[in-house]
Amino acid sequence: MSHNAGKLFVISGPSGTGKGTICAELLKDIGNEFSVSMTTRSPREGEVHGREYFFVSREEFLDNVEKGNFLEHATVFDNFYGTPKDMVLKRLEKGRNVILDIDVQGGLQVKQAMPEAVLIFILPPSLTELRKRLEGRKTEEPEIIEKRLSKALNEIRFIGEYDYYIVNDDVDTAVANARGIIMAETSRVPDKVRPIIRKYEQEKGE
Amino acid sequence: MSHNAGKLFVISGPSGTGKGTICAELLKDIGNEFSVSMTTRSPREGEVHGREYFFVSREEFLDNVEKGNFLEHATVFDNFYGTPKDMVLKRLEKGRNVILDIDVQGGLQVKQAMPEAVLIFILPPSLTELRKRLEGRKTEEPEIIEKRLSKALNEIRFIGEYDYYIVNDDVDTAVANARGIIMAETSRVPDKVRPIIRKYEQEKGE
Numbered sequence: 131m132s133h134n135a136g137k138l139f140v141i142s143g144p145s146g147t148g149k150g151t152i153c154a155e156l157l158k159d160i161g162n163e164f165s166v167s168m169t170t171r172s173p174r175e176g177e178v179h180g181r182e183y184f185f186v187s188r189e190e191f192l193d194n195v196e197k198g199n200f201l202e203h204a205t206v207f208d209n210f211y212g213t214p215k216d217m218v219l220k221r222l223e224k225g226r227n228v229i230l231d232i233d234v235q236g237g238l239q240v241k242q243a244m245p246e247a248v249l250i251f252i253l254p255p256s257l258t259e260l261r262k263r264l265e266g267r268k269t270e271e272p273e274i275i276e277k278r279l280s281k282a283l284n285e286i287r288f289i290g291e292y293d294y295y296i297v298n299d300d301v302d303t304a305v306a307n308a309r310g311i312i313m314a315e316t317s318r319v320p321d322k323v324r325p326i327i328r329k330y331e332q333e334k335g336e
Numbered sequence: 337m338s339h340n341a342g343k344l345f346v347i348s349g350p351s352g353t354g355k356g357t358i359c360a361e362l363l364k365d366i367g368n369e370f371s372v373s374m375t376t377r378s379p380r381e382g383e384v385h386g387r388e389y390f391f392v393s394r395e396e397f398l399d400n401v402e403k404g405n406f407l408e409h410a411t412v413f414d415n416f417y418g419t420p421k422d423m424v425l426k427r428l429e430k431g432r433n434v435i436l437d438i439d440v441q442g443g444l445q446v447k448q449a450m451p452e453a454v455l456i457f458i459l460p461p462s463l464t465e466l467r468k469r470l471e472g473r474k475t476e477e478p479e480i481i482e483k484r485l486s487k488a489l490n491e492i493r494f495i496g497e498y499d500y501y502i503v504n505d506d507v508d509t510a511v512a513n514a515r516g517i518i519m520a521e522t523s524r525v526p527d528k529v530r531p532i533i534r535k536y537e538q539e540k541g542e
Contacts, residue, residue, distance in 0.1 A: 251525070253532075257539040279540065286536050290529040294520065310519030314500065317513055319457070323496040326459075330492050333463040334485065 136161075136222040137315050138244060140230045141308070142237040143252030144282030146263045148298045152252060153231040155305045156312070163226045165218050168194065171209035184214070202232060202239035215243070227312060234285040241291065248315050250308060251292040255299040257282065342367075342428040343521050344450060346436045347514070348443040349458030350488030352469045354504045358458060359437040361511045362518070369432045371424050374400065377415035390420070408438060408445035421449070433518060440491040447497065454521050456514060457498040461505040463488065 141156075143149040156162050168184040170191050179185050186194075191210045195203060203212030213230060221228050230240065240247050254260035257279055264275045289295060294311050298304040320326075347362075349355040362368050374390040376397050385391050392400075397416045401409060409418030419436060427434050436446065446453050460466035463485055470481045495501060500517050504510040526532075 257536055283536055283540050283542065287533055289525055289532060292525050294523045295525050295532070296523055307519055307523055310516035311523060313513055313516030314520030317500045317502055317517060319495055319498050319501050326495060326501070327493055330463055330489055334489050336489065 136224065136226045136228065137312075138218060138222060138228045138230065138240070138247040139312060139315075140232060140237045140240050140247055140249045141252060142232060142234045142249065142285070142292070143298075144254065144260065144285050145278055146260050146267075146282070147252045147254045148301055148304065149231055149252040151301055152296075152298070152305055152308055153229055155301075156229050156308055159309065159312075161225070161227055162229050162312070163221050165213055165221065165228050165230060167211055167213055168200075169209060169211045171211075201230075201243045202236040204233070204236055213240070227316070234288045238288065238291055248294070248311070249292040250311060251286075251289050251295040252304070253286065253289075253295055253297045254282070255297055259299075342430065342432045342434065343518075344424060344428060344434045344436065344446070344453040345518060345521075346438060346443045346446050346453055346455045347458060348438060348440045348455065348491070348498070349504075350460065350466065350491050351484055352466050352473075352488070353458045353460045354507055354510065355437055355458040357507055358502075358504070358511055358514055359435055361507075362435050362514055365515065365518075367431070367433055368435050368518070369427050371419055371427065371434050371436060373417055373419055374406075375415060375417045377417075407436075407449045408442040410439070410442055419446070433522070440494045444494065444497055454500070454517070455498040456517060457492075457495050457501040458510070459492065459495075459501055459503045460488070461503055465505075 141149050141153050153164070157164055166180060166182070166184060168186055168191060170186060170188045173179065173183070173185050177183065188210065191212065194200060194212065194214070199215055200212035201215050201218060203210060205211075213232070213236075218228050230236075232240070237249050241249055254263070260282060261275060261279060264270060264278055270278070296304050296307045347355050347359050359370070363370055372386060372388070372390060374392055374397060376392060376394045379385065379389070379391050383389065394416065397418065400406060400418065400420070405421055406418040407421050407424060409416060411417075419438070419442075424434050436442075438446070443455050447455055460469070466488055467481060467485060470476060470484055476484070502510050502513045
């Protein structure tokens with residue numbers, strides 16, 4: 131039921147809210163695609179250039195930053211990561227929706243570069259529940275968990291910049307909710323309605 | 337997943353597009369309610385005042401029009417019909433969504449009275465298909481069908497005033513699409529985000 135051109139959806143939310151799982155589910159749907167990011171980190175075993183990432187030198191990356199080729203970019207552990215604009219636009223033009231799983235800072239960058247992007251914020255049911263999920267991973271030290279909770283709260287403070295929010299207390303419901311948002315956004319009456327009306331007028335011979 | 341107060345949804349579309357069926361399905365969902373209209377026509381057998389309609393005199397109806405008590409009102413075959421504003425507002429305050437099945441003229445009146453109303457337009461796949469459906473009813477004379485098709489086209493010309501549109505070529509898909517729109521609209525980040533943020537801050541003791 132997608133009538134319009136594709137739309138760009140940004141899914142953000144604190145670490146542990148399950149946005150990765152939600153994105154993975156959405157990407158199973160026909161018409162939804164992700165976008166391959168560019169990075170300066172080295173490829174891990176099995177990773178293919180152009181599939182997991184575009185692996186480039188720092189020089190090449192910074193050249194792209196300067197040229198304004200990224201919708202958003204960030205530094206993580208001394209490595210650069212960015213979302214190339216042209217890759218996203220190409221997919222949108224083909225009528226595909228693009229789903230970006232990025233953090234709040236990145237989401238705000240995308241909104242600035244493309245105000246028509248649709249920003250969805252995934253919230254944990256509570257910080258207590260988020261703590262439980264992070265502790266459940268059993269890979270993180272208590273002080274790291276505290277840091278993550280503080281970071282989560284700082285991210286939640288940006289919710290006003292987002293278009294939609296989903297409280298992920300049940301992943302199936304959260305995915306259904308995200309699908310509903312995508313469905314709604316692709317059912318919006320466009321600014322230019324003439325082509326729609328024209329179709330019916332022509333049938334009527336008017 | 338309805339986080340906010342209830343929302344008002346107007347479902348419009350030419351006769352024969354199946355908007356009645358779609359509304360009936362939506363009203364089965366928890367949280368969605370219809371609103372009882374006011375009318376000057378006489379009750380039919382089995383109809384109960386306050387259930388099917390509020391049956392009132394022309395005098396009482398016109399008094400309500402004058403007082404601006406209707407979200408929309410119209411005349412059909414010498415009888416008046418109207419949607420009382422207070423009935424809708426009461427439901428919205430309780431967090432219920434209100435679904436109104438009204439024609440395009442009514443939809444535009446509602447939007448003027450309540451700009452926050454969400455207007456959904458149901459389109460037929462084509463006028464040829466709409467003609468087939470109207471002919472299938474076997475109750476209508478050919479010239480009535482022609483009139484309905486012309487009226488349909490005139491209504492479609494107002495699509496630009498609507499927020500969303502759904503092409504009803506399969507009723508299950510159309511209902512799913514309408515549900516998606518309702519889900520999305522109830523997941524919108526509200527203008528005032530403080531209460532959301534506050535909840536998490538309090539947990540964190542901040």
